[in-house]
Each structure stands twice: as C-alpha cells, then as structure tokens.
Amino acid sequence: MRLRKKWWARPELESSSFFITNPRDYAGRWSEVFGNDNEINLELGCGRGRFIREKSKQNPNKNYVAIDLKDEILIYTLRGIIEEEIENVRVVPLNIQLIEGVFGKDEISKIYINFCNPWPKDRHKKRRLTHSGFLANYKQFLRPGGEIWFKTDDIGLFEESIEYFKESSFEVEYLTYDLHNSDFQHNIVTEYESKFTGLGMKTMFLIAKLK
Known part of the structure; x- marks a missing residue:
C-alpha cells in the first residue's frame, strides 16, 4: 500500500533530538549520541515502532537504533518513544541498501529483522535484507559473536535465508x-504479527550468530 505523503512529518521529526538525520557523522561514535557506552542494538525496518519500544523498555541498559525509510512511518515511531518517555532509542531515516558507513567496526551487538519484504522473484532476491550481500555489509559493524534475530511468515524467504546465513559465516x-x-x-509481537497471526499466519524465527 502506498503511503500518503505527510509534509508535516519531517519538520516534526527534525525537531527532536531522538531523530538522527546525518547518521554517517557518528560512525564509530554512536556512544556519543546516547551519552553512554552501553551496547547498541539495531532494528532494520522498524515500522510504527511497537517492537523497538517494548524491547527498549525491557532493556533500559541497552541502546537501540530504529531504521526505516519513510517519514510517514518514522513519525509514529518517534511519537511513541516520546509519549512513553523512552530515552534509549534513536530513530534514523535510511534506505537500508545504503547502510554501509553508518556504523563503525564492532559497534553493533545485535540486529533485528522483522517481516521484511520477501522479494520472491529471482531477479529481486538480492534486495532481501537477509541476502548474502546485505550480510556482508552487516559484518562490517556487527561484533564477533553478535546476533541477527530474524522473523518472517514467508517460508521461501526463511529457508533461503538459512542458507544465506550459513554461507556468510x-x-x-x-x-x-x-x-x-x-x-x-522472548518474542515481542510486532504490529504485522499481531494482525496476521489471528488469521492463521505462522511466524518462522531464527537466531544467527556471527562466528
């Protein structure tokens, strides 16, 4: 579904210190953004932010970066963390294909990927967030022993992702x-998950650890 443009969203986003418009400026220095040396976890494709809000409240001693592309989505993530007075989340507008150079070596401890686009056609599979090309980028900033938590309802994506992970160390x-x-x-139900589980959807899940 195409989102209707919300022209007011970007000014509201940029008025908050929780919104990071220039993330590459902080590569290797994200501890300065949060003002502490706590470990940093990353959600790729945060949607309206239910997952990242609950995860950050459960773990106030960890920091979280929530990434998505559209202001029309991120505005709800930002409003949620402000309304719930959450201090350990930062919101970043970014095409995930361009994530290289946003974080420094070993700067991220864990990555969450929840219900990303399955891109089922062969010519599009390189766009999958779990594809080997993306995993190569993540390995530039995910620390050794760091984890990727991946959820999907698409069995083709899930089974091929298992192979991507194995091929990528x-x-x-x-x-x-x-x-x-x-x-x-330790599951936190996303907005998408809540909606479609009631319709009989089964959620597939894995944890992959970087060797």
Whole structure:
C-alpha cells in the first residue's frame, strides 16, 4: 500500500533530538549520541515502532537504533518513544541498501529483522535484507559473536535465508517454523504479527550468530 505523503512529518521529526538525520557523522561514535557506552542494538525496518519500544523498555541498559525509510512511518515511531518517555532509542531515516558507513567496526551487538519484504522473484532476491550481500555489509559493524534475530511468515524467504546465513559465516543457533507454539520465551509481537497471526499466519524465527 502506498503511503500518503505527510509534509508535516519531517519538520516534526527534525525537531527532536531522538531523530538522527546525518547518521554517517557518528560512525564509530554512536556512544556519543546516547551519552553512554552501553551496547547498541539495531532494528532494520522498524515500522510504527511497537517492537523497538517494548524491547527498549525491557532493556533500559541497552541502546537501540530504529531504521526505516519513510517519514510517514518514522513519525509514529518517534511519537511513541516520546509519549512513553523512552530515552534509549534513536530513530534514523535510511534506505537500508545504503547502510554501509553508518556504523563503525564492532559497534553493533545485535540486529533485528522483522517481516521484511520477501522479494520472491529471482531477479529481486538480492534486495532481501537477509541476502548474502546485505550480510556482508552487516559484518562490517556487527561484533564477533553478535546476533541477527530474524522473523518472517514467508517460508521461501526463511529457508533461503538459512542458507544465506550459513554461507556468510553465521551459525544458526535457534530455529523454529512456528514461533508462537515454540519454547522461545522472548518474542515481542510486532504490529504485522499481531494482525496476521489471528488469521492463521505462522511466524518462522531464527537466531544467527556471527562466528
């Protein structure tokens, strides 16, 4: 669905210190953005921000960067963290294909990818956020032993992503084809997940660790 342009969103976003318009200026220096040396976790494609809000509230001793492309989406993420008085999240407008150079070596401890576009056609698969090309970029800033937590409802994407991870020096440490009926205890339900689980959607999930 195409988003209607919200011309007022960018000025409101830029009025907040939680919104980082020039993320490359802080590569290797994100601790200065947060004002502490706590570990930094990253969500790629944060949507309206339910996941990142809940995760950051559960872990106030960790820092979070929420990335998405559209101001029309990010404005709701920003409003949510302000309304809930969350201090440990920063919001970044970015095409994830251009993430190279945004973070320094070993600067990120964990990456979350929730229900990204499955890009099912062969000619589009390189656009998948779990594709080997993207994983090569993430490895530039994900510390050794760092993790990627990946959720999807698309079995083709899931099974091919397992291979992408294995080919890219990641070890799959946890895997389930039915997250909500698994033994995993730390799931935070996204907006998308909440809507479609009730319609019978099964969520597939894995944790991949960088060797």
